[in-house]
Amino acid sequence: MKVLLSWLQEFAPVDGDPADIGDQLSALGLAIESMSVVGEGLDGIVVARVLEVGPHPDADRIQLVQVDAGDGEALQICCGAFNMSVGDLVPLATLGTVMPDGMEIARRKMRGEWSNGMLCSPTEIAMGDDHDGILLLDGSLEVGRPLAEAMGLASDVLFDLEVNPNRPDAMSVAGVARDLAACQGVPFTLPSPNVAESGSDAAERLSVEILDPVLCGRFVARVLDGITIGSSPAWMANRLTSLGMRPINSVVDVSNYVMLELGQPSHTYDLDMVAGSAFRVRRALPGETLVTLDGVERTLTEADGVVADAADTAIGIAGVMGGASTEIHDGTSSVALEMAWWDPMSIATSARRLGLRSEASARFEKGADPEVADLAMRRFAQLLGETGASLAPGTVDVRGDTPVRESIRVRTDRVNRILGTDLSRDRIAELLDSIEFATRPADDDLDVVVPSFRPDSATEIDVIEEVARIHGYGAIERTTPRSTITGSLTQRQLDRRTVRTAMIGMGLDEVMPIPFLAPGDLARAGLKVDGITVTNPLVAEESVMRASLRPGLLATLAYNASHRMSGLGIFEVGHVYRQPDQPQPLPDEREYLAVALAGRDATDAVGVWSALADALAARDYTLVADDPAGLHPTRTARIDVAGVVVGHVGEVDPGVLAAFDVPERVAWLEVDLETLLGLPHGEKPYGSVSRYPSSDIDLAFEVDDDVPAAEVEQRLRGAAGDLLVDLSLFDVFRGAPVGEGRRSLAFTLRFQADDRTLTDSEVSQVRQACIDAVEGNLPANLRA
Template identity: 35%
Template structure:
């Protein structure tokens, strides 16, 4: 949301610099994401002043040049060479001084320097309007009619000033601040300065008329209030410069004076308006109702839309929809150049009704943005009168009929109980009751009743702790409905920075907590992966259902969103892989091809019972080269074994060493392993299926692993066990085993560990060979075994005994043949 400081200052006296105001707003919850400086003309006429031509003589060496002396407010007049034919003594002119940067209309900027022109010194430039970006004329210099003193900045004469525009990241709960007046109300509490609504005292409407537009609320629950005003003699055309400038300052393009006024009032007061061509309202009757399923309406963007029975529409006497209420107007009833009579709509629609229509038809407008979050029903008539006065000014409109206001059940204030003791408890420190009262008053929250549970003479703190206030919260504070909400409002204005930190907010301990903290375990795991060169990513939990089409992911298990902003973000993710591949694609497309990523996140699915299930996972991605290419080594592609090594290190750090494995069964993986701990599948890893990579437009192979983080946390064991360093040397022995191709190294490793549990420290495969001399369906593993006894040096007899037992079990359990 963009807020113009110059516009804001028409509603509140805020003389502080833009940066200071931005800091105040950010501190109160209206985060200012950026401040843009705008200028009416490029350069803002900096370095240009008013002057008087004292003398004018013909240049001795050029027929078309003149030598002039010009008073620009300095002690000594300046000599300036001028080529304009209309320059003359006594003229008031615009002078560009040395160092000024000029931005001519349709030309390149240039800087004024002290120079010599045909041998004559020139200390500036007398300007034409096109030379300073004020117009197109180059017939001669600008000749002014003014009594301002010489040396006055030209920007002051032309009324040009710079403007600061705040880019505010408005959170969904702050609908009350979705306008310039809403921000002004916020500053009123922060600066203790009064703010005011635009003056509408000049509005007058006739008490009766020969013809008016009748309004019927057929769904008063979805449209609690609907007001309108009939205007005649409207001349549709371009808006005046001041109105166009206001709209451009916040990024809106002017359209015509009628539409521009409605947009201006929306951004000034936060109340959406819509202008109908009154002659296109059949039967001079407006019906606010639900649409009939299958009805059609062509909106202002020229798109024909099919309506649902849930859509709230503004229809004519025959029930034909003319607009999607609170979202978008219809093309047939919109204002055009031929319009002379306008019916101006100002309404309060139920947020849920507007949100459903907006989501269904994928229409996001400035009006729906505000209606969806909740507008102020008390602003309806104020905005309508403000717009009518502006249309009288810029379009020559006249009020033709009494104001229509259908409001069968007025929206009241919200009653909230506030306990001062609760304020102190939640804020963390005492705030004086008078300061709280002042903040509430500045926020338009009234104290309707004060209740004190303490009688007689009591200390101030006791009175404070036993005092309750009944508050009346105005409807524009749509997010303030509970005591905690009121306390949040108090704290926002009081200032989070004013809440002091206390010494007891920190603590130390000596003993280890019996139950490990999952967040600390997660941080330690993140450090482990980051230390190996992995980067953590965070992706959106909402994703595209199309990613899971043609995959073993039944649609009935997907968790669909009822109100989604985009068709591409319509389900909660059942897997973290597609959103992670989006990150890979984004980086690869920008030539960042070597990636090592990990993410902690949740997946979601719907159970057959209709209940929903969440699961925490840790996922890891590898793609591109494992190490960068250097003169010492070539770059090697990332491999499955590097991924498996990272996964096994994570499992070991959590107390799960040496997991067993089996072939993976995963809809997104083309092959890989499932790792088991305590006979429970805890990790699945392998190569991402090519079909999924193609669907997400990822142009290179990706290795992927996902770990069941919830199970790992339930079974976590503190793996930090201290033991004495061994005093006796280890021994290595190697075996070359010829086995069937179906036998995995993991099977051989498990056989070895079952056979020798005391002396065997490590099993490693250092070579795998397949060739015709081994026979069909055979392969050879070269395996090393590290043996060590912590109590004594191993003898040859003990080593040979262990190796013989291993050979015997490999032959019996795996059908191995020992190559000697």
């Protein structure tokens, strides 16, 4: 919402430095998006007439314009805009003019052609947002006169305010002035124009019937005679332009002016064109059609409201757009003026459905003031009266349902307990009275009736907010409550940090791909799961929620590889979303860790897993050869912790890598953190460190290839018993002299007792037990 300081001042003697007023508006919740001084810095800008328009011989984007700056001579200007025609009046910045942005206009050559000034766009002279074309001036202005003088522009301040959706009252100049007056402690007055009435009574000339009282809370109609459609006076056109509305004609401009000023939209009908002069408000019939003002035939549904005539033919879409059949035109003599209050929800639905959101519908859908129509009618008639229109006596005012305004008990103690203030009942009353909330003492408290223009305020807490707003948020003393609990992270959150720290420690970079996938991405990653689909995706590439972190990490590797960054080690900790096995209120959403090591093989992935298992003290795990979809069928293992599957480790299937354009081998680890961190882990019980010497033995076995090393290790551990303190596989060897289909696995075992030095015979006994356990149970024999 834009407002001019001069317009605000018509309602209240608000004053002050523009920057201070801006701060006050912000503090009232009317955030300043921008603030500019208008009508200043226009010295040197004159009204000029376009005499001739022609191409620049040496530039496509510039044309040569000959203008008359008042002396009847042609003056050549090079201009980058193309929206003017011969005869148009345009603002010309003459040589020597200093523009509002500080640029000085000088005579200069553009591509070999002289330019003797500059034609100005609305933005360049702070008269609007349009910077695409030259401002085309009212044709009645005098050529050669200074622009400010010709247009009657006075220095003013334009505030562009961001109005919150709960403040429809602030979508009017009067509403903003009311708040600002309360803030400055000056009186606020609404004008009450007295308009002479003449002609026959409106009640005899039209009728109104509300068939749907929910849709229409109030329908007020009056009649204006002697309409002539012309252009608006300059002052009105200037104000409309400043507030971002294009002047159209005297009737439309008055309608817009009243809407901007008082917040009440209106609609005018050519009264002679309304069959039976009847206005019947009802829901549209499914499939009912209507040609709207813009000439488009609209097909309506029951979601739309219509105003119909005596023949029950729709002549306008309620609160959204009028119909073409009753549109006023040059031959119109009498108009029916409608000012209605429409149900916000109905208008919101209808305007959105039809794609016809306007300044008017925006006000209706946020909740207009149902009681401002009488004043707005008179204001309309007063303004249009300047063009010779006259107001007929009589008002046809029919009511449906409007919000009930009940008195609200506002407890003084409650106000202070919520705000942390120490306001007296009477001070609260004063604050509320300043914005026309009617207060009546009720013992220590207040009974408050909220004015009709504040549909947002309906409960005690709403009123408390108003008290805070007018008292000033900045005036409330700041206190800091001391937390009454102990701040901490949960074990799960600590574990998540441990996971990330372990990954970082292994040199892996954390990535954060967006969790949206394109249809087919999961299948491309070899996964046989369906992602949860997005109902209303912005683009198809973002229409599936990831059921796995794999597509995101592979796409990341592919992206980097395509930018000559290979051999990356990356990880992600993030949620995946899946259809649950059993019906449940929400999808199965769980946190996963995934690791991708480009250019490396499964060995490195297993290394990452074992380091992670160490970091989380999840020691009771086994790796079991597995071939889940999308992973390398002969280089992948399932990770079981305490007998529960927590993930997979190995490599990505080469076919999947090709599908993702990843040019390198990729080692892979994925861990379901939801499951893993739910299993016993993190326990680090103390085991005493023996003070006695230890004995090491090495054992190398030739073992069939299909027997996992883990199985040999398990046998060794079983046989070695409590004396074993360390065991590691230190060498794997294939080839002669080891037989075909076998390999040599060399283990080192360290034995130690807590209470004595082991004797040679003890060590050799346990060594033999180890050998027997392996040779006796597995296709393996000790190498000599």
